[in-house]
Amino acid sequence: MVKKQELSNDGGAVRSDHNGNEDGSKGKEPPAASVPGPGGRGRGVRIEKAKDVKGTLARLLAYLKPFRVALGIVILLVVVSAVLDLLAPALMGQAIDVLIDTRDMSAVLRILGLMLGLYLTSWGAGLVQGLLVAHFSQRAMQGLRQELFEHIQTLSLSFYDRHPHGELMSRLTNDMQAISSVLTQNVTSLISGFLTLAGVVVMMFLINSWLALASMVVLPAMLGLVGFVGKRTRTGFREYQMQLGVLNGQLEEMFSGQKVILAFGQEGAVLDSFERSNHLVRDVGTRAMTYSLLVPPLMGIMSNANVAIIAGLGGWMTLQGLATVGTIAAFYNYSRRFAAPLRQLGDLYNQMQSAIAGAERIFEVLDEQPEISDTLDAQGLEEIRGEVVFDRVQFSYVPGVPVIKGMNFRAEPGQTIALVGPTGAGKTTMVNLLSRFYDIEDGEILVDGTPIRALQKHTLRRRLGVVLQDTFLFSDTVMENIRYGRLDATDDEVVTAARLANAHQFIARLPQGYQTKLSERGSNLSQGQRQLLAIARAVLADPAILILDEATSSVDTRTEVQIQAGLLRLMEGRTSFVIAHRLSTIRDADQLLVIDGGEIIERGSHEDLLAKGGFYYNLYASQFKGRTELLAVGEAAD
Numbered sequence: 282m283v284k285k286q287e288l289s290n291d292g293g294a295v296r297s298d299h300n301g302n303e304d305g306s307k308g309k310e311p312p313a314a315s316v317p318g319p320g321g322r323g324r325g326v327r328i329e330k331a332k333d334v335k336g337t338l339a340r341l342l343a344y345l346k347p348f349r350v351a352l353g354i355v356i357l358l359v360v361v362s363a364v365l366d367l368l369a370p371a372l373m374g375q376a377i378d379v380l381i382d383t384r385d386m387s388a389v390l391r392i393l394g395l396m397l398g399l400y401l402t403s404w405g406a407g408l409v410q411g412l413l414v415a416h417f418s419q420r421a422m423q424g425l426r427q428e429l430f431e432h433i434q435t436l437s438l439s440f441y442d443r444h445p446h447g448e449l450m451s452r453l454t455n456d457m458q459a460i461s462s463v464l465t466q467n468v469t470s471l472i473s474g475f476l477t478l479a480g481v482v483v484m485m486f487l488i489n490s491w492l493a494l495a496s497m498v499v500l501p502a503m504l505g506l507v508g509f510v511g512k513r514t515r516t517g518f519r520e521y522q523m524q525l526g527v528l529n530g531q532l533e534e535m536f537s538g539q540k541v542i543l544a545f546g547q548e549g550a551v552l553d554s555f556e557r558s559n560h561l562v563r564d565v566g567t568r569a570m571t572y573s574l575l576v577p578p579l580m581g582i583m584s585n586a587n588v589a590i591i592a593g594l595g596g597w598m599t600l601q602g603l604a605t606v607g608t609i610a611a612f613y614n615y616s617r618r619f620a621a622p623l624r625q626l627g628d629l630y631n632q633m634q635s636a637i638a639g640a641e642r643i644f645e646v647l648d649e650q651p652e653i654s655d656t657l658d659a660q661g662l663e664e665i666r667g668e669v670v671f672d673r674v675q676f677s678y679v680p681g682v683p684v685i686k687g688m689n690f691r692a693e694p695g696q697t698i699a700l701v702g703p704t705g706a707g708k709t710t711m712v713n714l715l716s717r718f719y720d721i722e723d724g725e726i727l728v729d730g731t732p733i734r735a736l737q738k739h740t741l742r743r744r745l746g747v748v749l750q751d752t753f754l755f756s757d758t759v760m761e762n763i764r765y766g767r768l769d770a771t772d773d774e775v776v777t778a779a780r781l782a783n784a785h786q787f788i789a790r791l792p793q794g795y796q797t798k799l800s801e802r803g804s805n806l807s808q809g810q811r812q813l814l815a816i817a818r819a820v821l822a823d824p825a826i827l828i829l830d831e832a833t834s835s836v837d838t839r840t841e842v843q844i845q846a847g848l849l850r851l852m853e854g855r856t857s858f859v860i861a862h863r864l865s866t867i868r869d870a871d872q873l874l875v876i877d878g879g880e881i882i883e884r885g886s887h888e889d890l891l892a893k894g895g896f897y898y899n900l901y902a903s904q905f906k907g908r909t910e911l912l913a914v915g916e917a918a919d
Contacts, residue, residue, distance in 0.1 A: 283462060292683040294388065303360075312455075319829070324382060328790050334637055337637050337640050337641050337644065337884040338637065338640075340640070340644060341460065341636075341637075341640045344421040344422075344425055345417065345418075345421050345464075346864050347420075347421075347424075348417035348420065348421065349415065351413050351417045352417065354410075354413060354497070355410045355413050355414055355469060355472075356472060358406040358407075358409055358410040358413075359469055359472045359473050359476060359761065360405075360476060361402075361403075362403045362406040362407050362408050362410070363473055363476040363477050363480055363739065364480065365399045365400075365402055365403040365406075365834050366399075366403055366477065366618075367477070367480040367481065367484055367618075368399055369396050369399055369400065369614075370611045370615050370618065372392050372395060372396050372399070373396065373607075373610065373611060373614065374395075375607060376389050376391055376392040376607070377395060377606060377607035377610050378605050378606065378607030378608075379607075381605075381606060381607070395827050399563070410469050411469070414464075414465065414469055415465060416462070418464040418465045419461075419465065421464060422457065422460065422461045422464065422465075422896050425460070425643070425884060426453070426457060427455070428647065429453065429457075429643055429647060430453070432646065432647055432649075433449070433646065435651045435654075436649055436651050436652075437652040437653045437718070437719070437720045438713070438719060439652055439678075439719065440649060440652075442678075445526075445527070445530030445534070446530060446531070446533050448526035448527060448529065448530045448532065449526075449646075450526075450529055451522065451525055451526030451529045451530075452526065452643055452646060455522060455525055455526070455529075455639070455642050456522060456638075456639030456640070456642050457639070457643070458639075459518075459632075459635045459636045459638070459639035460636045460639050460640055460643075461524070462632065462636070463629075463632055463633060463635075463636040463831040464636075467629050467632060467633075470625060470629060471629050473622075474625045475622070475623040475830050477618060477622040479771035481615050481618050482497075483624070484615060485612065485615050485616075488611060488612065488615075489597070489598075489604060489608055489612065491594070491603075492591060492594060492595060492598070492604070492612050495590050495591065495594050496587055496590070496591060496615075496616055497588055498587070498590060499583045499587045499590075502583055503580060503583050504505075505571075506575075506579055506580070506583075510572050510573070513572045514569060514572045514573045514634045514635075516563070516632050517568050517569030517570075517572055517573075517634075518569045518573075518635040518638045519638035519641070519642075520563070520565050521565045521566045521569045522567070522635075522638055522639060522642060523642075524558075524561055524562045524565050525566075526642075527558065527564055528555075528558045528559065531554065531555065531558055532555075533814045535551055546578050573634075584616075584617070585624055588613065588616055588617070589617050591609070591612050591613060591616050592605055592609075592613070595608075595609035595612060595613075596609070597674070599785065609885075615831075618707060623776075646881050652719075652720065653717060653718075653720050653738065654738075655737050656734070656735065658735075659735060659736060659737045659738075660731065660735055660736055660737065661736075661737055662728070662731075662736050662737065662740040662743075662744055663740065663742045664825075665728060665729050665744055665825045665826075666694040666729050666825075667694040667695060667728075667729075667825045667826050667855060667856030668691070668692065668693060668694050668727075668728065668729050668730065669691070669715065669726070669727070669728055669826065669856060669858075670690075670691045670692075670725075670726070670727040670729065671688045671689055671690050671691075671711075671724070671726055672689060672724050672725045672726070672729075672805045673687050673688070673689060673723065673724035673725070674687070674688040674689075674714065674721050674723070674724040674725070674726060675687055675721060675722045675723035675724055676687075676710065676714060676719065676721050676722055677722060678719075680873055683879060684707050684710050684879050685707050685710055685711065685714065685721075685879045686878070686879045686880050687724070688724075688878070688879070688880065689739070689881070690872075690874055690881060690884065692856050692858070692872070693856075693871075694856055695854055695855065695856060695865075696856055696857075696871040696872060697852060697856075697857045697859060697869070697870045697871050697872075697890060698856075698857065698858050698859070698870065698871065698872050698873075698874060699859045699860075699861065699867035699870035699872070699873045699874065700858060700859065700860045700861075700874050700876055701712050701861070701864065701867070701873055701874065701875050701876065701897065701900065702875055702876035703900075704839070706876040706878065706879065707876050707879040708718075708830075708860045708876055708877075709830060709860065710857075710879075711876075712747075712828045712858055712860070714726060715733070715745070715828070715858070716742060716745055716747070716827075716828070717733050717734075717738055717742070719740060720734065725799075728741070728744075728826070743822075743824075744824055744825045745824050745827075745828060746766075746819035746823075746824030746826070746827045746828065746851075746855075747819065747827075747828045747829075747830070748812070748815045748816055748819050748827075748828070748829050748830070748848070748851075749830045749831070751816065752812055752814065752815035754799055754806075754811060755799070756798070756799060756800065756801050756893050757798065757799065758793075758795065758796050758797060758798055758799070759788055759791065759794075759795050759796070759799065759814065760772065760775055760795040760796060762799060762814055762818065763775045763778060763779060763784075763795075763814060763817045763818050763821055763841060764821065765818055766778070766817075766819060766820070766822035767821050767822050767823070768820035770821050772795075774821065775817075775821060776795070776821040776897035778817045778818075778821040779813075779814075779817045781817070781820050781847070781850050781851070782813055782814075782816035782817035782819075782820050782847040782850070782851070783813060783816075783817065783844070783846050783847040784810075784814055784847070784856060786812035786818045787810055787813065809844065812844050813844060813847060814825075816844065816847040816848060817847075817853055819851055820847075820850070820851055824855065825856065826855065826856045826857075826858070827852060827853060827855045827856070827858070828857075828858045829848060829857065829858070829859045829860065829861075830862075831860055831861060831862065856881060863904075864900065864901050864904055867887075868887040869887070870886075870887070871886075871889060872884060872885070872886070873885060873886065873890055873897065875890070875896055875897045875900075877896065882895075882896055883895055883896055
C-alpha cells in the first residue's frame with residue numbers, strides 16, 4: 282500500500298506519497314544505501330556500533346547541568362551512605378574479636394548499637410537521594426523530550442520521506458525510556474558502586490595488606506569480562522532498538538491501512554510479514570540479552586573464587602597468629618561487598634549500552650538540519666494581493682531525476698488556475714513547492730514579486746489554504762477541527778465558517794453538534810462530510826491563495842454539488858490553484874495549465890484548448906462516450 286505523508290497548515294493539510302509523486306504514483310526506487318532516499322521505508326539502515334561513547338555520555342549528562350546543586354547534594358549523600366556502609370563490616374569484626382577475647386557483652390552491644398545507627402542513617406540518606414534523583418532526572422528527560430519533539434517540527438518533508446513514522450515513534454518512546462531508566466534508577470547506583478569499590482579496597486588494605494592483595498587476584502578477570510561483554514551488548518542493543526523501530530513502523534502502516542488489508546483479504550500476508558519482522562526482533566533481542574546476562578553468573582563465580590581465596594589464606598593466617606577471627610570475618614564481608622559493586626557495575630554497564638545506543642539515535646535526529654530554513658533577513662508576509670509567478674522553476678526529489686523542468690507561468694490576483702495532467706505529472710509537486718515544503722533547485726517562485734525563499738515560512742503558509750481529496754481530521758471535536766484553521770477564532774466565527782462551507786446543516790444533525798468527538802482521522806464521518814469540514818477550516822483561515830487538490834473526486838454527484846457550492850464561496854476574490862482529474866469541474870478556470878512530465882505543454886482557456894485539438898482535447902474527450910457528446914458539451918459551453 283502507498284504510505285501518505287500528511288501535514289496540516291493553517292488551512293488544512295498537504296499530502297504527498299513518500300516518492301514525492303501525486304496520486305500515489307510510484308517513482309524510481311533509490312539505490313540501496315545506508316539511508317534510503319524518498320520512497321524508502323527506512324529498512325536499509327546499516328547497523329553501526331556506537332560512534333562516540335564518551336561524546337554521547339558527555340552530551341547526555343549536559344541535560345543534568347541545570348540541576349547541578351541537587352546532583353551535588355545527591356553525590357554528598359551517596360558518599361555519606363557509602364562510607365557508613367563501609368564502616369559496618371569493620372565494626373562487626375571488632376565485635377567478634379571483643380566477644381572472643383573479653384566476652385564483654387556491654388561493649389558488644391555498644392558496637393551493635395553503633396552499627397544499627399550507621400544502617401539507619403545510611404537508609405535515610407538513600408531515601409533522600411532517591412527522591413532528589415527522581416525529581417531532577419525526570420525534569421531532565423522532560424527537557425530532552427521537548428527538545429526532540431520541537432526539533433522534529435522544524436524538519437523538512439524530505440526527512441519524513443526517509444524515516445517511517447513508527448521508527449520516529451520508537452526514538453521518542455523506546456529510546457527515551459532506555460535513557461530514563463538509567464538516569465532515574467542508576468545514576469546513584471553508578472556513583473555508589475565506584476565509591477564502594479574504591480572504599481572497600483582502601484579498607485581491605487588498611488586492615489591487612491596480604492589479604493587485600495590476595496583479593497585483587499580476580500580483579501583483572503572481572504574487569505576484562507565487563508569490557509569484553511560491554512562492546513557486544515552495546516552493538517546488540519543498538520541493533521535491537523533499530524529493528525524495534527522498523528517493527529513499529531510496520532505496525533503503524535498496518536493499522537493505517539487496515540481497511541485496505543480487509544478489502545483485499547490480505548490478513549494472511551500481513552500476519553506473515555509481521556511474523557518475519559517479529560522473529561527478527563526476537564533474534565536480535567535474544568542475542569543482545571544473552572550477552573548482557575553473561576555478566577552476573579560469571580561475576581558470581583569469580584566472587585565465590587575470591588571468597589575461597591580469602592577463606593583459605595585467612596584460615597592459614599589465623600592458625601599462624603597473623604590474623605584474628607574478626608579480621609577474617611571483616612574481610613569476608615568486604616570481599617562480598619567488593620564483588621557486589623562489580624556485579625552492579627557490570628549490570629549498569631549493560632544498561633548503559635542500551636541508553637547510549639538510544640541516546641545516539643536521538644542525537645542523530647537532533648543533529649539533522651532542516652533543509653528549508655528562513656534566512657536572517659527573511660520578510661514577514663501579512664497582506665498580499667495573491668500574484669504568483671513560477672520563473673524557470675527546476676526541482677528533483679532524487680538528484681538527477683527532475684520532476685519539474687524549467688516551469689514558467691503567472692497567476693494574477695484573484696485568478697483561478699487549473700492544473701491538469703496525468704497521474705505523476707508534477708501537479709501536487711507544484712503546490713508543495715509553492716507551500717515551500719521543498720525548496721526548488723533553480724529558478725524562482727514569487728508571491729507579489731517577492732521570492733518565497735526571502736519570506737518567513739510560517740507567514741507564507743499562513744496565507745495559503747489547502748483542501749485535499751483525503752482530509753486529515755484530528756481525534757477532537759468538530760468545533761476544534763474547524764478551529765484548527767485559526768486557533769484564536771471564536772465559536773461564532775467557527776459556526777459562520779461552517780455555514781459558508783455548507784457544513785452547518787450536517788453538523789447540526791450530529792449527536793452533540795459541534796461538540797461531537799470525531800474518531801481517528803474522522804472515520805465516523807462520510808468522505809463528503811470530511812471535505813465540508815476541510816472547506817470550513819480553510820474558510821476560517823481566510824487565505825489569500827487557495828489550493829484545491831482533487832477536492833471532489835471521490836464523492837457522489839449530489840455531495841459534489843454541495844462541496845462545489847462551498848468551494849465557490851471560498852474561491853471568491855482569492856488566487857486559486859485547482860488540481861482536478863474530473864475536467865468538467867474546471868471548465869470555468871481563468872487559465873488551464875496542462876502538465877506532463879513536469880512541463881507545461883499547453884495553456885489557455887477551456888475553449889481555446891479544445892479548439893487546438895491537442896493533449897487537453899484528447900484528455901477531455903476520453904471522459905465522454907463519443908465525439909458527438911463532446912461537441913454537444915462544447916456547444917453548450919459556448
